[in-house]
Amino acid sequence: MSMSIDQFLSLSDAEQLQTIKDLNDIGQEEIIINVLTGVGIDNLSVPLLGELGRAYNNNDKPEEAIKVFKAIDTEHRDAVWHYRCAYSHGSIASTNHEAYTSENMQQMLALVDNGVRLATKEGRNDIKEYCFEVMDMCRLQMDFEKCEADYPDLCAAYNEYVAAKKKKRKGVPRHRTITVEEIQATDDMWTINEPMYWTINIYGSYDDYLESAKSFTLEQRYLNAISWYFAEVNNGGHHQFFYNSTGIVWEDALAGLRLFKMDTLADNLQSVIDYFGGSVPFDREERWAILKDWDDEVFDFLDKKDDVLYEYDGIYEDTFVHEHPELFVFDGTYKVPE
Structure with a gap:
């Protein structure tokens, strides 16, 4: 997919904004960046500046995103602006493993604090x-101990958010029967794994797990x-895992x-575990x-191990x-989020 500057400029203001939003939604950040820059x-409206900053964030260029967001006048800095700018600073802090006291972490927290207040006000x-x-x-x-002292209202709201996420995991019952015939007929392992996905608890202790x-087989x-x-x-590397x-x-x-004879991947993961002393x-x-x-x-070591999975x-x-x-x-009932 491609778009020239002339094609973009031939659209009405409303069409321009919708086109850029659509491109952002389908991950075409490079096109957005090339066209809008x-x-x-200086010729972009506030909404288009916001979409350009969003594209930079989604294209792993948070420093460029921050420059764009700063170009938006204070009067237009709503909850969305605060969230997107907070994401930029948070992304830098996370990638560089910066301490809580770093400038990017403190910028992120201040922006999130204001963003939550504005989002609450804006519904x-x-x-x-x-x-x-x-x-x-x-x-x-x-x-978090220091954060609760610095941002008590924000941390209280964050704790409510975490509690709500845990509550959603309880879910509502769903009955399912998975037969040998269904298994043999599908290549979609999600449909086979769904009961385990919603039932097996990875969020508590290992005993809970x-x-x-x-109720399931070892396999x-x-x-x-x-x-x-x-x-x-695949989403964020072995570090995220x-x-x-x-x-x-x-x-x-x-x-x-x-067991599944995926030995290349097994050897790769084993080498990661060995790197950390044989256990995690x-x-x-x-x-x-x-x-x-x-x-x-x-x-750097983990990046190479990520590549084995990607390739x-x-x-x-x-x-x-x-x-x-x-x-x-499978023949039984499990719970899915509401």
Whole structure:
């Protein structure tokens, strides 16, 4: 897909904005950046400036996004502006593993604080949640005891957001029957893994995890672990996998990859575990303590391990599932979020 500056300028103001929004929604940031910078920042309306900053953020160029956001007059800095600018500073702080006291972290918190206030006033609950997600992104470097002293109202609202997320996990019952025939007929492993995904608890202790998986076969548990592993590493690398609650499944993911004959990926994950001494804590806070000490050398190592997954062209989990469908049948009830 492409768009010239002349094509863009031939559109009405409303059409220009909608076109850019649509391009942002489908991940065409490079086109947006090329067109809007070609038009000239000084010639852009406030909404288009906002979309340009959004495109820079989504294209991993937060420093450029900040320059654009600063070009928007104070009177137009609404909840969305605060969220997007907070994301820029938070992204820099997270990527560079900056301390709580760093300028970017403090800018992020001040912007989130104002953003939440404005979103509440504007009735934008979606923007409030986006602001809290920026805090989630920077959680590894957050000093929450200090943050609660500096931003008591913000932290109280954030704690309510976290509690609400936990409550949503309780969900409503859904009955499902997955037969051998269905398993053999589909290549969509999500449909086979769905009961495990919503039932197996990765957010508590390791004992909670094992207890929640008791109604499933070991192979179903492994499939769920592999699914989490793929989802997290493909989204944010091994760092995200271990940083998030998903790190609790690392041992099952490794065993599953080995059992499912996905040896290239099993060897790759094993090398990551070996790098950290042959084991990684199941407890998330203990993993955080390790993550805080990671330096550029560790991230360079993990980048190479991420690439193995991204470039993998071997056996996939559905091969084993199709060969042993009787191990993945299901007939029961599980809960999904409301």
